[in-house]
Every structure is written in C-alpha cells, then in structure tokens.
Amino acid sequence: MRRRSRSVIALLTAMVMTTGGCTLPAFAPEGAADPAKPADGGGGVPTTGSTPGAAAQWSPCTDVPEKLVGRAAAGMSYDCATVAVPRDWSKPVAGETYDVAMIRIRSATQKDRIGSLLLNPGGPGGSGIDLAVYLSFGEALGGLPEAVTDKFDLVGFDPRGVSRSSPLKCISNDDQDASFAADPDPVSQAEFDEVTALNKKIADGCGAKYGDQLPYFSTVQAARDMDALRAAVGDPKLTYLGFSYGTLLGATYAQLFPQNVRALVLDGAVDPTENYVQGSETQAKGFERAFTNFTAWCKQNAADCPIAADPRGAVTDAMAKAENSPVAYKDGRQATAGWIFVGLISSLYTKTGWTSLAQAIDELQGGDAKGIMDLADQYAERETTGSYSNLFDANLAVNCADTDDAPTVAKVRALQSEWRKKYPLFGAPLAMGMLPCAYWPGKRDPYPAGKATGAPPIVVVGTTGDPATPYENTADLAKMLGTGHVVTWEGEGHTAYPSTPCIVRAVDNYLIDLTVPQEGLRCPAK
Template identity: 55%
Template sequence: MARAVVALVAATMTTTGCVLPLPNFGGSPRPAASPEAGWRLCPEIPAALLGKAPSDFTFECKTVKVPADWNKPDNGQTIDIEVMRARATDQRDRIGALMVNPGGPGASGIDLAAYLTRGLPVEITRRFDIVGFDPRGVGRSTPVDCYTDADLDATFASDPDPVTWPEFQEVDALTRRMVDGCKAKYGERLGLFGTKQAARDMEAIRESLGEGKMNYLGYSYGTLLGAVYAQLYPQNIRAMVLDGAVDPTQTSIESSEKQAMGFERAFDNFTAWCTQNRSQCPIDGNARAVVEKLMQDAETNPVGNPDGRKATPGWIFWGVVSSLYTQARWPDLGQALADLQDGKAEAIFALADSYADRGPNGEYTNLFDANAAVNCADDGDPATIAEIRKLQSEWRQKYPLFGAPLAVGMLTCSVWPTEPEPYPTGKAEGAPPILVVGTKGDPATPYEQTQKLADMLGVGVVLTWDGEGHTAYPETRCINRYVNNFLINLEVPPAGTVCPPQ
C-alpha cells in the first residue's frame, strides 16, 4: 500500500506546471451534521476515492473562511478553504493533528488525507488525526477554473519541443489563449493564489482546529509550502516533515533545469532496468532509442486510440513522464512502449491521462489552472521568450529528452498577467528541527535540493533514501522507522543517515 500512496503524491513539473495528481471524484450530496460544532460528516469523500469509506476511521469536513488577500485582511473579501479530518476509531495516546499536503501545486490535500488512512503506518494513525485541506484555488476550496478541456487536450498533444519558429508560435498562441481566458474570468484576483497567501491559510486552519502547535507532512511542492509556513510561524510548529524537497532559493529557470537533469537521470535508470528485465519491459531495442523513434514517427504517423485521439509526441512524452514518478510504474511504461511499437496506444494514454488528471469522459479537474496560478504568483523573475528559446536549444543538447520541453514549459509564467508575490527564503528562526527527506533517484525534485532546503531553513535535518521515484515516506521500513520516531517522539535521525533501496 505504501507504493500506491507514494505514486499518488504530486510534484511540480514546470512544463506548464504539470503534476502527477490524485484521482478525481464526483459530486455528492451534503452529509449529515456532525455533533461537533462547525464540522459535518463526510464519508462520501473516501468512499468515492477508495470504493468504500474505511470503517476504522471517522471523516469530518468543515469550511474555513480566510481573507482573499492577507495583505488586506479587512477589506471584506474572503475565500473558502475546505478541510477534512480523518480520525482512527481506535485512536489512543493522541498527540494532535497531522496536516498533510501532496504538492503540485494544485493537488488535493483532502484526497491525500483519505488515501493516507490506508497508507500511513498504524503507529501514526493511532496517534494523530490526519488533516487534509485543498489550498486556495484547488479543488473543493474556492477554485481557479479557467482552462477548457479542449485546450488542455491540445496542450498535452502539442509538440513538447517545437523547434522551428512557426512551431513555437503555435504553442505560444495556445498558451496565451489559455492565459487570456484566466485573465478575463479572474482579473487581478489571479495574483492571490501564491504560496505566501496559502501559508497564512494554514495558520488559520491550525487555529480553527483548536490545536496547539502544528504537525505537518508535506510532499514535493508541499515542502515549499511548509518551509514558508516555518518562516512565518516558527513558534507554532511541533514537528514538520518535508519529503521531496524544493529549493526555495532557486529561480524558475534553475528549477526547470534541475528537473530536466532529474528526469534524464531517472530515465537513464529506467533504461538500465529495462535492459536487465526484458520480461517486464518487452520492447524491441534500447529504451531511450525506442522512445526517440516512437516520438519521431508520431510526428507524421501517430498511432490512433479508440477514443479518437492520436498518440502524438506530446502524449507519448507525458506518458513517459508519468511513469518516472515511482519505480512501481516502470513495468507499465515498458509495456506501453512495446504496445506502441505494435500499433496500440491505450497503455500510453492511460499513463498520460493519470498524469493529466483527465477522466474517461475527457474532463479535467482544475489541477493545471490552479498550478499555473500558484506557480506564476510565486515567480518573481519569469523567463522571457528570448531566454526560453535560447534555453530550449541549449538544454536540448544537455538533456536530450526532457531539456527542451522543460524550457518551453516556462511559457505560461512568461505571459501571466498579474504581478507576483514572491515567498520568503530565509531562516526559520525559533522553529524546532525540521526533517527534510530526499530520494537519490527523485526525478521531479532532484536529491541535490534536499540539503539546500535544510540549510536555508537553518534547522533542517536531512534523511536520505537511496531509492528511485518521487518522495520516500512511507516507502520502506527504514524510512518509516525514522519518520515515525520523529513525528511521535521528536527524535532526530543521526546526521548523514541513509536508508537502503529496500
């Protein structure tokens, strides 16, 4: 079950801010009132996500109203933040609430909390309430919802590396049309969805829970959100675990290049695994050469899918990206590539659609709308078109499969219409030790960022997993032992602790 949870954790990929999201769920009737004031029972949420609401947990939800702009808290404008609390029926020796965030930005913390009732070690669920929230702009909270399904389909299908100027202009025009739609709908409100605002929302949630100090588990972008909270409210932290570290001090260009490096490294590791495991990777040829040829052939003769879509280079690219977030999906990629060689596209679309959060009916969640709004509100120095074109050419040589797409992905923030509100990047003075967990084979938040986040905070302590995939907890017994002990007993792992792959 741990692998399933890790696979669901979302991570920023700046090629339009794409993420590996949690599954979506449909609408449901308002549940009956809970005995505790302000809360309502909401078992329909885990039931929709898991097939059945776990009988060993109670699920309660509430709406927390916060200022739309924390810089102007008294102007009367508010937004809603939806929160869910999962509590084990056999809870004992309760420590408090453990707030969780899956990253993105744009992924649902409520969904993550539901999944974690089946993924976290029982030592944790017996001692903590699991509290998830959808950050501002996301899902059930006041959302940013301005991209059409047709435009998102066009985005994923588009050439990930438009080489010629006319090809690049096509991608640029699509990006601008989508951004203009957001501007027309939201105007200046688009600037209110940044990480600094969301961190202040977290403090409002903590206060609404009636808890003392916060316990927090943040994955991927959730490490950035946690780091900003730690700088703003260091005295309100009991225990904080940041898994899949984002370096807050890097520019968006530096972040994109590091991701290109990370995904190239992960794909090299997949290629080596594929060569050694032909029964699970039944492709004809070297994996990298196979992907390059499939994408090249798809430019002129894409394989058709029963739903009418064509497996263009873009869809193939995102299917590959999707599979690199966890080693558990490497066999899925191997089979999908073999199927494409045989003229069948269903498997590669299944991988790409899971990444895109695209439902069987062709509808998307607002994951990418929110992702763009948060990333661009945070980006104080977005790349220019000229810089993107220059980097596209340079990174194509340095990172052959992922470099150019990561450069092109910076287009959204380069044309975003609102002024940014950058987050702080300093010490968390007055905070207790913060556990920063890094995975050596992480493609989305490369391991090199782990120590940088720990150093920036000043109180960070690094725990390393010598494994593959994005994020580490709760992946192995070794990682679980150290993280559980930290959350429960506040015991910090010895300096330099490295957990083995298995």
C-alpha cells in the first residue's frame, strides 16, 4: 500500500524510532505511481559476480519497476548491477564480501549529463532501489523534476543487509507480529517483563544467526560502500540525495571522504551529536508536537475529521479500550494498543495521513479495525500473507551496531515513567523503543560526529512540523558539518523535497549548478 506524491519519501523515510520493543525505521516520498507492492517484493537485481573495486556491469532490469509499480516510467531506461564490497572495510579479507545492489535509471531526454545522483530513502532499512523507481515517474506523480533527470542518472542502492543487498533476516513473522502488537507502554512489572523478554529473544536470535558479522552492518561501513559505488559508476565526486536516516549516512560519508563530495542534499536531519537517549527523546518531542498539530487541524476541519470534538481523547481512549477489549480484525489479529500506536505513527509522516487517521479511529470506535490495521501494516511492510520484508531486521542491526551508549533495562524503565509525563502519547513508547539495543549481542561501530573539513557546501533541509527528525536537528547537523547550509520548509510531515516550488528551486539549483541557497531561506507550506 503506497501513497501518492511526497508520501513516497515520507513513508520510505519513516523509521528511526522504535515501538513495542522492535525498531521502526524513518523514511522518504512513498509511492509515486500509487503502486501496490506485490507479495513477492520489488523485483530482483542480477548478481554480476563482481570483485571489490570493479566497475559496475549493468544489465537491463525493467522487471524491477514492473513488479513495484506495474510498469516502467515513460522515457526511462532501467539497468541493474551489483558491486562487491568487503564485509569489514577496516580489515578486508579475501572472499568475505557483501553484494550491494544498484539500479540506474536514465532519461531518454538527458542532455549535458553531470553524473549520477545517488539516492537513499532512510530507515535504516529502506530500499534506495525502490525509491529510485518511484522518483523516476516524474514531478506530476511525486517524482523528481525533469530538470534533475535530464542532467543525472538516478542511482538507487540498497545498503548492505537491506532488501536485495545480502539481506539480513533474523526475526520471524510471529515475533514481528508479537512485537508490533505488544503494549507500547507496559505499566505493571509483569507486562514490562513480557516485552523485555521478547526483545531479548529477538536479539539472541539475531546474534545466533549472524554472530561476529553484526558490527559490519553499521553506518560507517555503509558509508564506505557508498564511495565504492561512486567509483563503480565512474563518478569522480559524489552527488547525493539522502532522506531521514539517509542524512546520517550522507553526513558520515562527508566526514570520511570530504574530498570526494560534489554536492549533498540532506533532507530530514538526524543529529549525530546526540547520544542514543537524547535522540530518542527528541523524537518523542517531535511526534508529540506533530500529533498536537494534527489535533488543531482536526478541530478546524471537522468536515474531514469525524473525531474533531476531541481528537486526542478519541485516540487515547481507543488505545485504553484496546488494553482489555481490542477490536478483532478479519485476519485473526486484534487491534491491540500496539497496533493502534503503529497506525498512529504511520499517519503522522504526511499531512495527507491525518485524514486517514481520523477516519480509522472513528471506524475503530464503531468496531471496524480495517483502517488502523491498514495504516499499521503499511508502515510495518507486512503483507496480507503475514510475511514481512527485512526492513526491521536491518533497521535493528544498523541501529544497534551504531549505538555504543544504549541505556540499561533499568534506565529504560525509569525513562518510561519520566517521559510518559513529558510526552503523554509518545514518551513511554519511545523509551521502550531503546530496549532492543540493551540486549544486542554484537560489538558496536559508532559513526563520527565532527566536521566535514575540506567538503564543499552541503544543503540541509528541515521541515518545521517533522515528527521523526524534528526541525531542531537541521541547524545542529549543518553546524556540526561546518559546511552546512539550512533550508527550511514551513510544512507538516517528514521531509520536504520535492514539495513546493520554493523547495524544488533551491534544491535543483544546488544539485545542477552548485548554487548554494540564500542564507536563512524559508519556504512557505504551499
């Protein structure tokens, strides 16, 4: 289930937070051509048998957009390749590699080609191949402007461990269901212990399957892969568009390879200077603010919001009732407080999701769980068969590999109570979301948090109403890099480009001509 327009990026960037004890990613524009993703995934990428350092060997792959969207975009060619990278860049071992899958999309009207535009939708765990396909459908369908596709090949990649790139899979479908269904704010000690036991089971299972490989799924390793991709496609310098977690990936690249940067657009900033607890609290604050904005909109637009009389009360009441008497769903699941919370999170990534949330809660009050479960399943990448993509497996592995300061279980329990008071709907669940890394068995490989000395100007885009990567992160990331320039969109939802003409002009001029946006540029909501 994909939404149109900029919700492609907003849901593909939706998951840096956690809930019910399982990490939920933070994404970018979602389904440009309103595709319905089939149960068999989004198409394969041929393995070329390449060796580390080899140039990409491209093969036509129109099956990828056909499986994702049902067709290829008019005037676009699609080619795929895989590039072998060392499992551990710090100590490469012959024969120990991962395959990183890419897609290259080229417009038939391309002129005066500048190079490749490397794309990442966020997560961690989101597919850059999927994103590139969606963005290839053009501006009218929420894709990239023709001005960009006429100058760049779109190159999407699935980071190591994600989707088509040596995918990591260690969480069973049953455990995924249990994790999402779990109480997002277990108050009694017995309920808390039940959730922690599930987290430990999941962490132990991933450790048993992948063992010493777990640190290799870190952001630092993936950023080094990006430089191998840059070389494999033949670009002397990198041009990159990263959303949400993709901003962290891009910022890490800029610190590791500042001399190889041509232009970076980082939209929906993660602040690398925050520790794990600070980052989680920032998200709790961001989602609480976004939900408050939803309630204000709801009261002012009663015709579109059937719960307008008391939006916050309707949502909290639905979750409270679900504790003891959840509404049954047609597939045998029940709309527990956990599933309602996931649906709530899903709806806040775009302003268009607000109408869906209001309708879903109204229907839930009448005994119909379809709307809220559709929202939750869309976010969780759960198929009607009950199977999941590997989004959350990869998300968990990357987040925990990156984190060397995860709080103890006792600290999580204390923060749960403290944040519940500060952020009534989102505080306790975001505290609980830190539990997986408390049990994670792998060694850690944290990313750097310093200046990108020697890099050219980098554009950092922020949205004032962003729930998942709150606006305050924007200036912090730009300042940390030392070469960052802030562009502000005064809108709602997660990520900004391509949204309004103002944002599009600023980003396109930078990508194409390297024109840095005017200092302090603020773009209106419409």
